[in-house]
Amino acid sequence: MDEKLVVKNFGPIKDATVDFKKVTVFIGPTGGGKSTLAKLAAIYRDGEFNLLPSTERSKLFKNYNINNFLCHNSYFSWNDNDGKVEIDNNLESDDKEKREKIIDRAVDNILNDNNTKESFLNLIQDFANEIKIEEGNKNIDAVRKFLNNVSKPLLDNGSLARPMYIPSERAFVASIEYSWAGLLRDDIGLPKSVLAFANSFSLSRKDVPELAIPFLNITYRHVEGRDFISIPERDEPLMLLEAASGIQSVTPLLVLLEHLSRKNDLVQSFIIEEPELNLYPTAQRDLVYTLLEKCTQANNDLTITTHSPYVLAALNLCLYAHKVKGLFPHQAKKIARLIPEKYWLDPNDFSAYYVANGKAKSIFDTKTGLLSESQLDEVSGEFADIFDRLTDLRVPEKKAPSKAKPVKK
Incomplete structure (x- = not known):
């Protein structure tokens, strides 16, 4: 790679x-740009980026709270197995050939999967009939709507890449436990990357109800919608939200990774901020x-x-x-x-x-x-x-010469 x-x-x-x-x-x-580079990698690896028209690509930048970094002379270039794409400050690019490669590969993946083939073809046919797409159609709004609707099944079933970005704020997920859904519903302004991680963790713990974490000498358990941590020297388990901050940071991360590592049929990209927290x-x-x-x-x-x-x-x-x-x-x-x-x-x-x-x-x-x-x-x-240098300063203070007058005999 x-x-x-x-x-x-x-x-x-x-x-x-x-x-x-x-x-x-x-x-x-801190503030040097590490996360900025990591977030850009997540954006350009995201299959949706290659399907969205340039006018809507900024939503991916907004998801990572870096959309305000764009200025009049911003420039990006991304080169991978599908070719090179140069992107200007308006997020426009001449990527027709690359986009076609990505879409063709994604569609091939779906057509080779009998579970999704029929529904996908029906979606395309129904939508084509709805907006009456004809050869030479210049209606950009219709094309944009078509791409947005087609991209959803491509992304949902894994036929297009969608990196797993794990933010440094992940410990927050353990603190709010199952209340994250209400935060998402109420749209209180949390970063989309945090909410996406919370959602992924919530789904993964259904598949991973128990996980030993040997290097912390603990075991995670998900019981009746609650997250617990078992510690050998303690009879009663702790709720995850009561555990030490390091445990709160690591546990959701490892539960999610355990879940995703079992999906060995998909190529996955993991981007993790400050795992050492x-x-x-x-x-x-x-x-x-x-x-x-x-x-x-x-x-x-x-x-x-x-x-x-x-x-x-x-x-x-x-x-x-x-x-x-x-x-x-x-x-x-x-x-x-x-x-x-x-x-x-x-x-x-x-x-x-x-x-x-x-x-x-x-x-x-x-x-x-x-x-x-x-x-x-x-x-x-x-x-x-x-x-x-501190050691070099360990020199006894020199005493000033005595100014006492000599005693007359």
Whole structure:
């Protein structure tokens, strides 16, 4: 999987080029643009983007609260297996050929599925009769309506891609438990990405009523519409909304991933903001291992935004395990005892970027097949330097010479 995104003059991003791989990581300071790049990837991977006319594409940007970033000289380029598309600040593009490829593939998927073939063909026929589409028809409103109506079954049954974006606000879902439906109904202005995640979690817990989370030593259970957490040292389970913040953040995420990982007939794209939220460093490491296992099966891909050097360190271990095995195959079993093979990460499937000051700088060293040591050590190095300078200041204060007058004899 190789995709390239070029962004210019969009929100915090001034000029950035990113190569997306099977696993892609963004790290950098708050407000640097990590989430902006991740959200753009979600938009351009969304099958609906390629069906919508340019006048309606802004709704996808609005879903991620980045529509206000568009300015007069914004520019985007997205290149994937279906070809390259250049998009201007009005979200217009010359993508006819790419759109036709995507629609043809989606329609083929439906026509090969007897469960959806008949209803889909009936929808097209009924709608064509309704708006009397004829050869040479220039009625843009009719065409737009046609595309919108046809896109729904294509998206609903998985024939078109729809990335799974998991926002950093996901802990909010555990706090409100089953009240999210009312929030959606009342349209109180929550980000669409949060509501979409809440809806996906609600559906997934019906399929995953129980899930052990070993690295937190807990078990999730969904009982009679309520979410509970069982802890070995406690007889009575806790409600999820009563649990620690790290548990509230991780549990809905892992329940949803467990549900989606069982749908191995679909190619899925996972984009996760700050998976490390409220977790101890060793738990961050184990969560990274779990994400690699659940989100990179077959042709699936994983994109992460993070502030944590521990997340980078865990990924580096997985890259290094793959490298050592390649250099010394006879050590494979011993390597697997340290890091199980299912977590090994091929450097050809990995990219990582430091996002700051309007740019995205690669921090992956293609020569070593590992993350740049300077990036891993940057923060700890700065702290160590300050510590050393504080140590240098541990000098006793020099006493001023005494000004006492000599005693006369």
